[in-house]
Amino acid sequence: MPADLAVIGLGPLGLPLAQAAVAAGIPTVGYKTGPEPGSLSPAELRRMLSGGFRHAVGPSELGRVRTAVICAPAPRGADGGPDLSQVEAAARTLAARLRPHTTVILETPVHPGTTEEFLRPLLEEGSRLRAGRDFHLAYSPSRVDPGNRDFTPGSTPKVIGGLTPACTESAAAFYGRLTDKVVRARGPREAEAVQLLETNYRHVNIALVNEMAVLCHDLGIDLWDVIRCAETKPFGFQAFRPGPGVGGHAVPQDLTGRAGRGLRMVELAQQVNNRMPRYVVQRAATLLNEHGKSARGARVLLLGVTYKPDLADQQATPAQEVAIRLMELGAAISYHDPHIPSWSILDRPVPRADSLYEAAAAADLTILLQNHRTYDLQGLSVKAQLLLDTRGATPTGAAHRL
Structure with missing residues (x-):
């Protein structure tokens, strides 16, 4: 069965997304971007495999899906900001195989403007396609709380910010299969700033106590x-x-x-x-x-x-x-x-x-x-x-x- 979704990056962000997609009945292929700490128990892996998940045997499989979500890690770099080298590698790999009408979504925590100023040129240059016209491009803040059983992907609202209104609606249609509530931001910068605010809120309040x-x-x-x-x-x-x-x-x-x-x-x-x-x-x-x-x-x-x-x-x-x-x-x-x-x-x-x-x-x-x-x-x-x-x-x- 051909996959409908490609999750690029199977670490702490991508693995929960892949699990949620499989549980929702979406045939999913996972593509590793490097050594990633995400792990599954044998029982969880069996459930995912029986639900239609498989590891990509090669990057060519990324060109056969309708939706690709980049969840590559972006650890703190030497300058204190996110190191986007793995995001860049994932984007270049995807771009070389990107087909028209595909929806590409970034979930990696990044600075506002990254989707438009960093990811978009990589995808357009490598694919010769234009974002917003030939393929959809959006950002969605990852909302993963490892070990928290009170809030599942299905009960956690997802924020979507697309390059164009059509991009937003395409990404919203995908996430609508996973969650009960989709929240539309004005654009990718606003959605990226949501991630910024949510992350910093935690750190600032922990610092206070x-x-x-x-x-x-x-x-x-x-x-x-x-x-x-x-x-x-x-x-x-x-x-x-x-x-x-x-x-x-x-x-x-x-x-x-x-x-x-x-x-x-x-x-x-x-x-x-x-x-x-x-x-x-x-x-x-x-x-x-x-x-x-x-x-x-x-x-x-x-x-x-x-x-x-x-x-x-x-x-x-x-x-x-x-x-x-x-x-x-x-x-x-x-x-x-x-x-x-x-x-x-x-x-x-x-x-x-x-x-x-x-x-x-x-x-x-x-x-x-x-x-x-x-x-x-x-x-x-x-x-x-x-x-x-x-x-x-x-x-x-x-x-x-x-």
Whole structure:
């Protein structure tokens, strides 16, 4: 059966889209753009294959679909902005095989203007077709929240911004097969700016509570009780919680050097969030010192080294910097994570604790970096000599909280 959809990039953005498309009955082909961290369980893969999904055996299959969605990753580049090299490679591969009347959609988080100024010329040059006349071109912000079972692709509205009204309607017709609600933006720049606003909203608000965490600790205030009370306000407030840093695939974008000025609030948020791993290590060293121990030679157990609970995803996890800084202080680190069977820091394997309770009892300090649901924090707080909880997940008084 010929595929109706090509998902280009099978990482954390493309794989959920491919799964949703297959579940909606759309024959889908996936095309990898490089080493990508997206993964499926054997059961999920069987369901997708039985539903009509297959991996492309070659780029020629990209020219046989009605819709192609580019989900290639764009990690932070040396200049702080998104590195579009994989998007460019995907566009060139697609362009050489692009047929008239195909709908091309970009979902990769990018700066506003990228679809028109960067992607469009690549597609037109490689295909000799004109966007908006010979093929449809649109942008749609990716709205993927890994591990969140409350919001599925079908229940999450999709924003569409097309190069022309016809482009918008063509992309909307495709996404209408996947979701209950399609929201039409005025154009691709507006849709790209939606992604910008949504991503930066998360980073800025996390930065605010991270600063509050430092302030409240200095003032002897229980921040977690403050948040508990504040989130009872039924309007004008959404609860965010601090942590050892901010991980994930959506990097904050301040547009410095692109729009003539940066987003000062986002720049400050990045500075605050980037300081959190260092602050966690400072708190750890202080705790050890208060209990008559030095960080040098201390046995430190790190619990949860992924960026998000109950997932194996380690993209931009703050656990890496925490581990490096502890090692620089001379601490002997080990880790436990039910989702990560092996872990290396600076190309050196980190010892994995097989028996969690025994490891916590033997460690001079245990640091909870990620609260996986399998952790019995009450039991851990009893076994651990010292427990630093960076997620506010332990019962009140059971541990030292961030």
